[in-house]
Amino acid sequence: MIILTGNDLKTGDVVWWTGDGWSRHVGHAVFVGSGEEPGGAAEIMHREEAARAVNGPYEVEATDEGAGPVPSHIKERMRAAGPSVRLDLGVQAEG
Amino acid sequence: MYQYDEYDQKMVETRVAEFRDQVERRLSGDLTEDQFTPLRLMNGLYLQLHAYMLRVAVPYGTLSAAQMRMLAQIARKYDKGYGHFTTRQNIQYNWIQLKDAPDILADLATVEMHAIQTSGNCIRNISSDQFAGVAKDEVCDPRPYAELLRQWSSFHPEFSYLPRKFKFAVIASAEDRAAMRLHDIGIEMVRNDADELGAKFFAGGGMGRTPMIGPCVREFVPADALISYSEAILRVYNRYGRRDNKYKARIKILVHELGIEEFRRQVEAEFAHMHPLDLDPPRAELTRIQAFFAPPAYEPLPDGFDDSDPDFKLWADANLHPHKVPGYAAATISLKPVGGIPGDASAEQMDLIADLAARYSMDEVRVTHAQNLVLPNVRQADLYALWQELDAAGLAPANLDLASDIIACPGLDYCSLANARSIPIAQKLAQRLAPVERDLGELKIKISGCINACGHHHAGHIGILGVDRKGVENYQLLLGGSGAEDVSLAKITGPGFDENGIVDAVETVTNLYRKRREDGERFVDTYRRLGMDPFKEALYG
Numbered sequence: 330m331i332i333l334t335g336n337d338l339k340t341g342d343v344v345w346w347t348g349d350g351w352s353r354h355v356g357h358a359v360f361v362g363s364g365e366e367p368g369g370a371a372e373i374m375h376r377e378e379a380a381r382a383v384n385g386p387y388e389v390e391a392t393d394e395g396a397g398p399v400p401s402h403i404k405e406r407m408r409a410a411g412p413s414v415r416l417d418l419g420v421q422a423e424g
Numbered sequence: 425m426y427q428y429d430e431y432d433q434k435m436v437e438t439r440v441a442e443f444r445d446q447v448e449r450r451l452s453g454d455l456t457e458d459q460f461t462p463l464r465l466m467n468g469l470y471l472q473l474h475a476y477m478l479r480v481a482v483p484y485g486t487l488s489a490a491q492m493r494m495l496a497q498i499a500r501k502y503d504k505g506y507g508h509f510t511t512r513q514n515i516q517y518n519w520i521q522l523k524d525a526p527d528i529l530a531d532l533a534t535v536e537m538h539a540i541q542t543s544g545n546c547i548r549n550i551s552s553d554q555f556a557g558v559a560k561d562e563v564c565d566p567r568p569y570a571e572l573l574r575q576w577s578s579f580h581p582e583f584s585y586l587p588r589k590f591k592f593a594v595i596a597s598a599e600d601r602a603a604m605r606l607h608d609i610g611i612e613m614v615r616n617d618a619d620e621l622g623a624k625f626f627a628g629g630g631m632g633r634t635p636m637i638g639p640c641v642r643e644f645v646p647a648d649a650l651i652s653y654s655e656a657i658l659r660v661y662n663r664y665g666r667r668d669n670k671y672k673a674r675i676k677i678l679v680h681e682l683g684i685e686e687f688r689r690q691v692e693a694e695f696a697h698m699h700p701l702d703l704d705p706p707r708a709e710l711t712r713i714q715a716f717f718a719p720p721a722y723e724p725l726p727d728g729f730d731d732s733d734p735d736f737k738l739w740a741d742a743n744l745h746p747h748k749v750p751g752y753a754a755a756t757i758s759l760k761p762v763g764g765i766p767g768d769a770s771a772e773q774m775d776l777i778a779d780l781a782a783r784y785s786m787d788e789v790r791v792t793h794a795q796n797l798v799l800p801n802v803r804q805a806d807l808y809a810l811w812q813e814l815d816a817a818g819l820a821p822a823n824l825d826l827a828s829d830i831i832a833c834p835g836l837d838y839c840s841l842a843n844a845r846s847i848p849i850a851q852k853l854a855q856r857l858a859p860v861e862r863d864l865g866e867l868k869i870k871i872s873g874c875i876n877a878c879g880h881h882h883a884g885h886i887g888i889l890g891v892d893r894k895g896v897e898n899y900q901l902l903l904g905g906s907g908a909e910d911v912s913l914a915k916i917t918g919p920g921f922d923e924n925g926i927v928d929a930v931e932t933v934t935n936l937y938r939k940r941r942e943d944g945e946r947f948v949d950t951y952r953r954l955g956m957d958p959f960k961e962a963l964y965g
Contacts, residue, residue, distance in 0.1 A: 339451065340521045341475035381453055385471065402895055404836060408473055412837035414765055414847045418504055418519070419474060 331370055332358040332398045334405065335378075335386035343408045343420075344383060345398075346373060351383055353420055355409035356397030363388060425486050425788065426571050426716040428536045435579070436533045439540060443467050444526035451523065466546075468539025469525055473840045476520040479542040480532060484552035484570040484594070485513035485791040489782040492789050494535045496774035502528050507774065508838075509759060509767040511831060511880055512591070513551050513791040514542060518838050540578065545586045547577035547658075551593045553601045554756075554792040557717060558800045560748045563615050566596035568714040569623070569650055572705065576651050583658050587665035588673035590658070591630075602793055603883055603907030605629045605638045608675045609657060614644065621647045627657050627687070628679030631877035635913050636676040639684040641691055649695075651704045656695035660687065720786040720801060725751020729804040736811050739822035744807070745798075753804050755785075757797040757814060758821040758829060762854045765847050766832045767795030776817050784810050793880075793907075794831055796824070827861040827869060827934070828854035831880050835873030835890060836897070842873035844890025844897035845923075852927045857934065864934055866946045868906070883907035885948040886930055887914040899926035903933065903959055904951045912948075915956060918964055929963055936962045 333346035344351035345358035362369035374386040391398040411419015450460040468479040503517040557565040593604040596613035604610035610626035622644040629638025731737040745754040785799035814820040835846030870884030881887030887902035898920040905914030
């Protein structure tokens with residue numbers, strides 16, 4: 330399944346598409362349809378980037394683990410949490 | 425050290441104003457990200473794994489105390505209280521906000537610093553020997569030549585859009601402390617039989633996915649032709665370097681494909697055309713620059729100091745380097761505490777180091793390509809007091825060039841290009857090997873989280889390359905590299921290991937070294953004598 334991510338233009342923060350905006354918490358992300366289908370990922374990303382609500386959005390494979398989406402690839406899990414060597418930094422530090 | 429003249433200062437301030445306007449236009453939507461990306465990269469601003477990352481240039485690794493204080497202030501005011509010193513002698517901040525970037529660059533400009541050409545396909549920060557100007561074994565101070573190259577290459581219109589990025593290193597000692605032959609152009613300042621000063625030019629070195637040791641292009645270029653010879657090499661590269669494939673675009677590929685003889689012929693032809701045009705700066709300009717690097721007012725002092733404190737002696741034995749002036753020493757501040765993050769320094773540590781530089785080192789700090797810092801001008805009589813203050817701040821690991829003095833790139837913890845984490849491997853290895861590192865002796869372990877090799881794994885006595893194997897981090901082990909004057913490229917042992925397996929594997933090869941070494945042999949010497957086979961046998965059976 331697909332979720333959407335990108336960076337906040339001003340702050341550079343990693344953000345995730347929630348259905349009506351962007352959140353720093355991957356747990357708030359929603360699954361979206363992939364590709365060019367109406368209301369799908371391509372349309373959302375195009376619209377949101379044009380509005381400067383997000384910078385460089387792209388699709389990420391994720392699974393539903395009950396408590397919200399979990400990115401499949403370690404790189405995206407790292408983006409979602411923060412550096413594994415500095416647990417005091419990033420979203421992971423916020424509990 | 426060099427001080428900006430009015431043109432330098434104006435140039436940097438103008439660039440700050442220009443970038444401020446570009447950022448405002450991006451934030452207002454007048455520029456798209458595609459339009460803005462090359463502009464921010466030219467100012468050292470990347471979009472990395474967690475946020476924007478700003479890479480600040482430290483020309484030839486030399487900083488004043490005031491500049492170090494500013495780096496601390498930026499870490500505290502705009503970032504998360506720390507910075508990361510890199511293998512290019514620069515510093516990176518990992519949590520920068522775009523809206524703050526112009527203010528940061530303005531702050532840097534107040535202490536004659538910038539982030540220009542720390543990214544992009546241009547000539548990057550010129551690196552050098554961290555002991556330049558104080559090393560006993562140098563033929564001259566290489567920094568005036570590095571500064572000359574910096575001025576020539578800054579905003580050079582012909583070389584702003586090269587086929588790929590381009591890195592210089594300039595040294596002036598037979599001992600190579602800057603991995604000089606692994607640069608696009610490596611320059612060793614030398615004296616010829618007539619005792620004239622000149623430059624030995626190497627070109628086409630590099631690491632990355634196709635590591636190469638730079639061959640010698642010319643044994644001796646007169647010092648006052650340094651710029652025109654560099655320009656001749658750059659012109660050949662700019663004309664014939666491959667722009668069709670970014671993986672084949674570095675000069676090393678051109679030199680390799682042409683062969684050094686044909687490459688040399690083309691460079692010499694270009695030089696023969698250019699040199700008579702009198703494009704080199706007048707000698708007076710070099711003299712002007714050299715005046716900034718005149719030796720400080722050293723006192724006449726005797727050699728020797730009290731090292732009766734055993735903990736201090738451990739540090740002094742490992743971290744001091746001979747100084748060309750009696751009674752002084754160059755002291756390396758290791759940024760490699762066991763279990764810490766290689767190259768990271770907190771704002772408080774940077775402030776302290778600035779204070780120590782002002783009090784003990786004639787106001788100077790150096791950054792090393794091994795991600796450590798140096799106080800180059802310490803009176804030997806002050807060493808014990810210096811060590812006590814460093815020790816109290818966690819800045820006195822006595823491990824220079826030992827197993828826990830590991831070079832590691834930011835890896836997947838910070839870098840969007842990385843395939844695997846580097847830092848946790850460095851931490852685990854340091855913890856595993858620190859208890860025996862004095863017995864192991866000089867051992868240079870270098871870790872990269874991807875094929876781009878920012879962690880110099882090709883040049884490690886023991887190198888580690890992190891790769892992505894079906895979404896799982898995997899680590900290849902390499903042996904036998906060196907970035908020093910005995911330069912060599914490490915070779916892969918065989919199949920890779922997981923996160924814990926790579927630590928066991930390194931211990932396996934170091935144990936074999938301890939069994940098989942002969943008197944005076946470093947790890948890399950034993951490897952070179954024995955070859956790969958016994959190490960493979962120990963690893964894979």
